[in-house]
Amino acid sequence: MNFRQLEAFNAVMISGSTVRAAELMGVTQPAVSRLIAELEAAVRFPLFDRVRGRLIATPEGTLFFREVEVSFKGLDRLQATAASIRDYGAGTLKIASLAAAGAILAPAAIRAFRQQNPGVRITFHITWSSAIRNGITDGQYDLGLAADEIDRSGIDSQLFGSFPGLVAMPKSHPLTLHKSITPDLIAKWPLIGLSPEDRARQRFDEAMKKAGHEPKYVIETPNAATICALAQEGDAVGLVNPLVIGEAESRTVALRPFAPEVMFRVYLLFPADIQKSALVRGFTAELFRLRNRFEMPTA
Template sequence: MRYRQIEAFHAMMISGSTVRAAELMGITQPAVSRLIAELEQSVRFALFDRVRGRLVATPEARLFFREVEASFKGLDRLRATAASIRDYGEGSLRIGCFAAGSTDLAPAAIRAFRVRNPRIRLTMHVTWSSAIRDGVVDGNYDIGLAADEIDSSGLDTQQFSNMSGLIAMPADHPLNRLRQIEPQHLRGVPLLGLVPEDRARQRLDTLLDQAGIEPQYVVETPNSATICALATSGDAVGLVNPMVTGSFRHAGIVFRPFEPKVTFRALLLFPPNTQKSQLVKDFVSELLKQRNSFKM
């Protein structure tokens, strides 16, 4: 039993004649008849009877066709899967994203990506950068977007961003009159701070220490978006990652550059020793486009 014989039988069953079957297969009518005869020898029962000059499928042929049709549907699924892999990678994308990237940047990239790839299934998990790193290594994420404090050994990495931090404050805060905030302006000012292990927080603390200023942190959080939310009212201000600012620019909050610059660095993470699919490359391209819309 050969595939070409099965294909001729399938063409006969759906078309009803050797002439149409031959057209479907792109071969001659005698070739179709020969393939059907060979298949009948292989299965050891008649597939067609000639009734009033027409070939009519036998009951055995109809039973056999059920399995053949199921097989052809499976083959169609394989073809569709192959097309999906060729055009879109695996047809799904798993993203691990740190909190700062999940507020505005990654959602904007997902929206733009889906306009061109509406059938692709995306999953985004928002978690700690260290967990994103482990998830990429373990194969749980196709792409990771994480802060630079992680151990990137054993990963395929690409620098994603190096943004200058901004000071978030209520619109009626006294510091709003300044065009930029410098260390001496934060003397005695209640601060909303990132957690001590955050590298941007560490860089800020170093600058304040060099200026002889003891920071007065009243709240600490791992998320710049939380600092923005807390800074919408009250007397406290905080250094934030520019990635989160888009959602808060019309929420009674203003942002001022800080000098000397305190940078927020982010990395793109990929599974080691693995070629990037076209799907991954396309989504990274969208992330980079969105990144460029932020103040660097």
């Protein structure tokens, strides 16, 4: 008994004749008849009765077909799995992002990616950049978006983008009269700042001190979206990553570029020494496609 014989038997059972079975298999009708005869010799019972030129399955043949049918359904599943692996990698994608990129950019990329790959299961976590780096190392994530303060040794990393920071403030704030905000202008106001270990915060502090000003922080938070929320009311202002700016934020706060530019650098992280799957490459392409909308400051 071999696969070709079983394939011929299955084709005859589902099509009803050796002629149609031959068409399904892409062979001649005599070849199908020969395969059926060989299979009957192998199982040592008749699979079909020949009645007026037609093949009618015997009771034994019908019982045997039930098992053959189960086997062919399993083969179909194997073929579908192989196609999924070929086209989409393992069929799952595990993504992690820092909060700034996880607010708008990553969800937009996930939405666009799923439109092309609806069968892929996605896990998405928003967490600290250091936790993302560790998760990449441990195999918890397939790719991550992290800020530049992390240690990138031992992983595969690529600069995703450098985004010029924006000063968020209430729409009624006096600083809105200026097209850009300099250290001299912002030094007069209390500040909402990112965490001290944030590299963009450190670059902002350096720019202020170089201009002769000591930043006056009254609130600190690790999340740029929180800075936008806090800046909606009151007199405090803060520098934010433009990745967090969506339609809702642009309606509730005023945004002005800071001069000199303070860049928020975001890196893509991947496990080291592992070839990127089709899934990872596809999702990375969506991220880069959407990146451009955030690269210029919002006035």
